[in-house]
Amino acid sequence: DVQLLESGGVLEQPGGSLRLSCEASGFTFSSFAMNWVRQAPGKGLEWVAVISASGDRAFYADSLRGRFTISRDNSQNTVFLQMYSLGVEDTATYYCGRGNIAGVPAAPYYWGQGTLVIVSA
Amino acid sequence: QSVLTQPPSVSGAPGQRVTISCSGSSSNIGRNFVYWYQQFPGAAPKLVVNQNNQRPSGVPDRFSGSKTGTSASLAISGLRAEDEAVYYCAAWDSNLNGLFVFGTGTSVTVL
Numbered sequence: 001d002v003q004l005l006e007s008g009g010v011l012e013q014p015g016g017s018l019r020l021s022c023e024a025s026g027f028t029f030s031s032f033a034m035n036w037v038r039q040a041p042g043k044g045l046e047w048v049a050v051i052s053a054s055g056d057r058a059f060y061a062d063s064l065r066g067r068f069t070i071s072r073d074n075s076q077n078t079v080f081l082q083m084y085s086l087g088v089e090d091t092a093t094y095y096c097g098r099g100n101i102a103g104v105p106a107a108p109y110y111w112g113q114g115t116l117v118i119v120s121a
Numbered sequence: 122q123s124v125l126t127q128p129p130s131v132s133g134a135p136g137q138r139v140t141i142s143c144s145g146s147s148s149n150i151g152r153n154f155v156y157w158y159q160q161f162p163g164a165a166p167k168l169v170v171n172q173n174n175q176r177p178s179g180v181p182d183r184f185s186g187s188k189t190g191t192s193a194s195l196a197i198s199g200l201r202a203e204d205e206a207v208y209y210c211a212a213w214d215s216n217l218n219g220l221f222v223f224g225t226g227t228s229v230t231v232l
Contacts, residue, residue: 045158047221112165
């Protein structure tokens with residue numbers, strides 16, 4: 001079975017940085033693109049970024065480009081989301097989502113359970 | 122603010138058929154696949170319709186998707202209490218450098 005396990009969510013101060021991880025199992029990780037999607041409390045879904053299977057291409061939501069960086073380590077079956085200059089508006093549950101193809105763009109097909117990031121002083 | 126517009130809520134009695142609309146534009150729904158996700162409170166989203174009208178394995182055939190022009194729809198027939206959830210449409214937007222956009226979400230209530 002496809003399993004995605006996010007981690008790294010914590011309470012962080014405004015202006016801080018954070019790196020989220022998503023460890024995958026149950027499939028050949030290096031064959032699929034990976035996404036990050038977030039959801040603020042009580043709000044809808046917001047797509048964050050996607051990275052190709054090989055890691056050579058990535059796309060970002062316009063509003064987040066420059067502050068967030070998606071990367072992956074295929075030897076560790078893990079995709080990362082590095083976040084900088086965090087603001088209260090970044091408070092959300094962050095989900096990783098596996099695409100169903102190698103290239104990008106690839107919509108989230110399978111989802112992890114999410115990790116909660118709270119940005120507060 | 123999402124570029125894909127959905128009604129905030131729809132409702133129906135058990136056994137009825139409900140339809141959720143998703144309105145977009147020529148840069149997203151008009152030229153790219155539409156996806157539909159189901160989300161229960163406190164849970165992760167789940168894909169119920171892939172690439173306009175394909176059901177992933179395990180999704181009941183009561184769920185069906187369609188697309189016409191710049192709009193898409195998700196129909197749930199034979200409505201059941203377990204279908205009560207929030208549903209989101211989504212699509213890639215070709216005008217926004219590969220941006221994936223979600224709809225505003227529709228809460229389905231089973232009366």
